[in-house]
Amino acid sequence: MAPYGFIGTGAITAAIVEGVSAPTSPAIVQGLSAPAIFLSPRSRTVSQDLASRFPNVQICDTNQDVLESATAIVLAVRPQIARDVLADLTFHPEHIVISAMAGVSLAQLSEWTAPAKQLIRVIPLPSAASGDSLTVMYPDNPTARELFNRVGGLVTPTDETALEVFSAATATFAAHLDYLATITAWLANHGVDEHDATAYTRHIFGQLGQSLLHRTDSFAVLTNEHMTPGGINEQVLTDLRRNGVPDLVRRALDEVLTRLRT
CATH class of the missing domain: 3.40.50.720 (NAD(P)-binding Rossmann-like Domain)
Known part of the structure; x- marks a missing residue:
């Protein structure tokens, strides 16, 4: 080599x-x-x-x-x-x-x-x-x-334009970790020991991440698997969508992509 x-x-x-x-x-x-x-x-x-x-x-x-x-x-x-x-x-x-x-x-x-x-x-x-x-x-x-x-x-990818889209997607790492930090802080604010809150959040999302490596289903399929009609996962997802979180993510990624192409 x-x-x-x-x-x-x-x-x-x-x-x-x-x-x-x-x-x-x-x-x-x-x-x-x-x-x-x-x-x-x-x-x-x-x-x-x-x-x-x-x-x-x-x-x-x-x-x-x-x-x-x-x-x-x-x-x-x-x-x-x-x-x-x-x-x-x-x-x-x-x-x-x-x-x-x-x-x-x-x-x-x-x-x-x-x-x-x-x-x-x-x-x-x-x-x-x-x-x-x-x-x-x-x-x-x-x-x-x-x-x-x-x-x-x-x-x-087939062209440089597609590579730049992949590059923009990597800008979501810190936001994802901040999402987990928000959940951890919420647990602690409701009386959970901070160490336990961190360990639990790290465990459940770490396990979820590992499971993704062994699945080939679309994220839409996986999303449906992780909620039941009328359940609490569906409630949180519906609330976030109603408040425009997916649109905020898309706009932020568009802005990153524009920056990468300037």
Whole structure:
């Protein structure tokens, strides 16, 4: 397997590197050797932790050294600073540029990483660390596919527009967790011990999430399975719909999508 270089060493880089390097990762358990990984010096605490845990990981002195050490380059810097970071780097035609930067189009990427020719956008998830990320990738590319197959599965939409829709959907994570925090706080406000309230909410929704991984039914079917006519689940769902919650979610996602395409 070819070496991979990472520009940016935040949470997503850490998850991918752990997912392909840890002895307990599915790829390693199956007998595949870990690829050589070259990390940029940014966020040195993260990079040093990874290098200390995995012998295949090496920290480079500069970002340019990362580019000189690997042909496949994963860009995982914050989109707001991407242009400035990449402006200081010299890419080569043979570089395969794999961007995990939300909202940075292939057209922008082409301008910022010229003369590199192979450009790919991906949406890896934090669950890459345990080999469970369903990564969205466009366009398909064998080098990128080899990396992300090791940390889970792949979805390859037919065009970049669809990838951006997937990217917008990931903006719902914090809102979902805040929904769970609201339920937990409500339990505590009604006299439930805070620790018990957190444990119970974590358990019931964690179990629900796990069950989804083993089902192929539509969400409409699953919704109906989790409520009975005249029951309390139906009551809450009806109340939320009456108050426009689904429309609020759709509008928020539309606004995120507009931002990603601007």
